Amino acid sequence: MVKLLKKHGCNAVRIPVSNPSLSPLPDIMARRETEIYAFEVKNASYYAYFPKQQIDKLFRFLNELIPVDKEHKHAVVAAHLGKKWIFREISWNDWERDKLPDKVRILKRDRGNLTFEKAESTVI
Template structure:
């Protein structure tokens, strides 16, 4: 009985993540980004983000969480964003952005993680976004002068 309940909970949890990822892709496309969801993103060691988006010369790798009041991003997930950008995107760091995105009800919060922090291993074990926080990335206005 408990295994069936666990399966139902797992399915519901995965649907929440899928919903937030597809909602973010639609939001980014509406704002002028080319964005796609990576359907094979999973908790494996593969350096794959949940979403890749491009606007002008800038490329964004997003890790997306759906939560009610706060979202946590383990250091390993953030590391995967930087490894993806570093290994597969042949441009300078100024055009590559690792972003954690929290879908908190109807509110989205975005926080760009610094390349310097990643290179100096200064990323905390868990990055947290609270509903009352302010993000440091605005998808409406960021890097528009480069378009």
């Protein structure tokens, strides 16, 4: 995924964590111009589940460690399903109001709500 993000104009790095941790670290962090992205990534065949705790860690990382306005910070779950990547950005409002779902599910037939193109900012 890091190579894919770089191909689309992002600076990106994988953050290796050896075991599940309570530290608020994303799997991948990326920057494109003034936008910062924290990704939780799953590799699966047909569907991927992202528990609330993992999504909360993305927001905690962005909130506690990235000193820019929240409109430039993006918490994203990413599922690699076969040869297809699906990206879903999670709402800051949901996190701030403690309304995150217990889990986010991405199915192979789903469409994401976030894309990356070189010209504009938004498709992979």
